[in-house]
């Protein structure tokens with residue numbers, strides 16, 4: 217479904233409950249950005265891209281950092297609503313828990329644009345509760361990893377440890393769904409265990425250490441992000457094995473550190489999840505104010521990094 221600010225205006229007052237608020241055309245805007253955490257390079261790059269674009273346009277950006285706490289992010293969104301920002305950009309740490317504050321913003325007349333992580337339609341509806349979602353296709357990301365893996369198994373039976381991201385986050389749910397669906401079509405390859413390491417490097421290292429002991433038959437680590445993969449590389453080395461050779465490592469994100477590890481042969485394959493949201497996010501805000509229509513999602517196009525392409529891609533990796 218396509219919708220625009222003008223539709224919202226025609227349909228009723230900007231504060232009508234249960235409707236998308238409109239946005240007037242202004243030379244500058246007061247914009248809120250509620251970030252999930254800032255302790256990894258992906259989040260740092262996303263925040264920098266948002267701040268840089270706001271600065272370039274001369275918009276006033278209020279930034280909050282939930283520091284990995286869903287409860288804090290709920291409070292952060294409420295503080296941005298109280299500040300009466302014109303538009304709210306939100307990267308929801310979890311989907312269900314953030315849905316109520318998305319609706320609170322909407323009822324306060326503030327259009328919300330979801331960035332990078334979405335909220336399932338059973339909890340918040342695009343076009344009614346928020347304008348649109350901008351981000352990667354996480355199901356496709358997981359599927360791309362599985363496809364590359366089975367095509368590069370070299371006759372080996374793959375026993376996979378899957379390191380999941382934050383429980384309840386849409387990239388976790390969808391990266392698992394996409395990977396598992398593709399893999400299920402290629403028996404006898406199988407996932408021996410799948411557990412959350414919360415998108416964290418340290419937790420990725422600790423969990424890999426435990427799981428390698430418990431599942432000595434494991435020969436692949438599929439991590440839902442680079443941070444956990446980098447932690448897994450450290451754990452594999454600590455166990456006296458060669459990451460990328462004895463145990464294949466695959467991940468999603470495409471930060472410089474992971475791409476360098478592909479070049480070093482310690483990570484085998486990375487699907488990019490581009491964190492540079494600023495230009496598209498602010499373009500969408502301005503388009504909406506001009507009356508442009510938007511569908512449920514705007515999907516980012518992502519590259520991948522193989523041993524053959526990592527060198528060429530390194531300089532433009534985040």
Ligand code: AHR
Pocket residue numbers: 256258259332333387415440441442443468469489
């Ligand atoms: O939502 C995107 C994910 O969140 C990235 O893959 C991860 O690194 C980040 O924390």
